[in-house]
Amino acid sequence: DAGSKSGRGALVILEGLDRSGKSSQCARLLSYLEGQGCRAEGWRFPDRGTSVGQMISAYLANESQLDDRTIHLLFSANRWEKRALMESKLLGGTTLIVDRYSYSGVAFSAAKGLDIQWCKAPDVGLIAPDLVIYLDVQPEKAAERGGYGGERYEKIEFQKRVADHYHSLRDSTWKVVDGSLPMETVEEQLRELATNCIQKCQEKPLTNLTW
Ligand code: Z5A
């Protein structure tokens, strides 16, 4: 009965390299939770639906050029513009399954050579996740999957640097799942991790991201 009692919702983040299966697993996890009677929504960053999100989307599609620090701050602003809604959803008892968050922000910008501390600073004060699920897939293996190569960043050497930075960001809220396993196996593990998390954090206060 994950989440069916009163109490706040959980903030569950999926992270991982491109093509690690985040979007597929977010959708599967969300429909499972809904089927269990849990109030849950699927979110994603970048949220391309806002005006900041449209600037990000044009940049990712190589339709516009932006300075590395400028795009970094836009990704952060895109999370800040959703913070108030995120907080009210969580306090109202809705669990959020979020496809990428601040960890993508830091890992991708740091992989371009920006200073890690500088990259972390603008996200201080966003809501801290209850659980970060990292889908671990080798860059070479991810590249073999469908759709690779279209957007900026989808190059193996770059993805390797992103992976190293993700590694340095791991903390006690992280669970690493082998994303190269069959989809159903990954899905099964995510169900268990999310269900446990939702039950555990119902009475815990929300906290802010401090890194
Ligand atoms: N970015 C940033 O720089 N700073 C930030 O702050 C944020 C993001 C938030 C766009 O993100 C870019 O923005 C991203 C990081 C940067 N970098 N790039 N490029 P995005 O989330 O919009 O990226 P996306 O293109 O939607 O998704 P993705 O991350 O590349 O893929 P995914 O969601 O992890 O994977 P998927 O779409 O679920 O699956 C990919 C394929 O693999 C698909 O054909 C699946 O059927 C297949 N798949 C999935 N799982 C499996 C398993 N287990 N086995 C076999 N095949 C599988």
Ligand code: MG
């Ligand atoms: Mg995706």
